[in-house]
Amino acid sequence: GAxxxxxxxxxxxxxxxxxxxxCRSLDFQATTMFWYRQFPKQSLMLMATSNEGSKATYEQxxxxxxxxxxxxxxxxxxLTVTSxxxxxxxxxxxxxxxxxxxxxxxxxxxxxxxRLSVL
Amino acid sequence: xxKTTQPPSMDCAEGRAANLPCxxxxxxxxEYVYWYRQIHSQGPQYIIHGLKxxxxxxxASLIITEDRKSSTLILPHATxxxxxxxxxxxxxxxxKLTFGxxxxxxxxx
Numbered sequence: 001g002a003x004x005x006x007x008x009x010x011x012x013x014x015x016x017x018x019x020x021x022x023c024r025s026l027d028f029q030a031t032t033m034f035w036y037r038q039f040p041k042q043s044l045m046l047m048a049t050s051n052e053g054s055k056a057t058y059e060q061x062x063x064x065x066x067x068x069x070x071x072x073x074x075x076x077x078x079l080t081v082t083s084x085x086x087x088x089x090x091x092x093x094x095x096x097x098x099x100x101x102x103x104x105x106x107x108x109x110x111x112x113x114x115r116l117s118v119l
Numbered sequence: 120x121x122k123t124t125q126p127p128s129m130d131c132a133e134g135r136a137a138n139l140p141c142x143x144x145x146x147x148x149x150e151y152v153y154w155y156r157q158i159h160s161q162g163p164q165y166i167i168h169g170l171k172x173x174x175x176x177x178x179a180s181l182i183i184t185e186d187r188k189s190s191t192l193i194l195p196h197a198t199x200x201x202x203x204x205x206x207x208x209x210x211x212x213x214x215k216l217t218f219g220x221x222x223x224x225x226x227x228x
Contacts, residue, residue: 006162034215043206044163044218093162095216107153108216110162 002028004096006111013084014119021079021114023094029074030096034108035067038091038117050077091115120207120217121209128223131201137194139222141207144188150211152183156203157221159174163206166192196224 002025013019023033032051035046048064050071052054058064066088072081075098081088093113097106124142131137143152153168167174167181171188174181179192194201206221 004162035184036218043220044127044157046215049215095162106213107165107168109165110155113160113162115160 002096002098002109003028004094004109004111006094006114008114010115010117012117012119015085016083019081019084019118021081021092021094021116021117023077023079023096023111025075025096025098025109027107028096028098030077030098031074032097033071033077034095035069035077035079036093036095037095038093038113044093047079081116084116086118089116089118120214121150123173123207123209123219125205125207125219125222127220128225130217130225130227131194131197133198133226133228134196137197137224137226139192139194139205139207139224140189141192142180142189143207143209146187146209147211150209152181152190153208153210154179154181154215155206155208155216155218156201157206158200158203163218197224199226199228202226 007022020092030035035047038044040104047062048056048058050069052071056069089102091113095108097108121143149160151168151170154166155163157163204221204223215225
C-alpha cells in the first residue's frame, strides 16, 4: 500500500507554544489530505479536510484559528496547533487520499500519528 | 454515509479464521464498503474495500451479501498481530472516512 509519513511521532511542549506536525505522502500524489484527532479510548474524529492549494474545510466545532492547516503541495500538509493548552493533548493522525474523485481506488492512507502532550 | 453496525468485541484463537460482521442496511448503490483496522497507538491501516462483488487480497477477504445490507471481513489465519480495532465504513468514493466505534478483535493463544 501507499506510504504516508507523519512527523514528529511524539512531542511535548509548554502551554502557550505552537506545535507543527508534518504529513507527507511518500509514493503518491495526494490531492486531498485529512486530519484526525483521537482521545484515549475513543474513536478517531475528523478535524478538517484540505485540498492542495485551497483553504481547509473544518468540521463543526473545530477552531480554524487554533488548528492551522496548510496543504501547499501534492505531497505535504501541515497542522499547526497554535497556543497549545493541556486540553489539546491528544493523538493527531493525518491521512492522504490516492486517486481522484470517482476512482474505485480512492483509498485513504494514514500516517502513524503524533502524540502531543501539552504541559 | 451509510450507518454501519458492528459488534463491540470478538475473540478468535490464533490460527483460526476471524469473521468480523458488519451491517449496513442503508447503504446506497454507489457507496463502497471499506475496512480499516487500528492497532494500539498506531494510525489506521487500510485492509480492503468492495462495492458488490466479493474481494480478496493478501490481508483478507470481503464477503458482501447480494442485497448489500451486510458484509463480513475474513482474516483466514488470525495471528496475535491481528489484535486490533476493526472499522467497517460505508461511503462514496469521493467522501471522507468517518469512524464509528468498530469491533475490538482479540486474538488469543
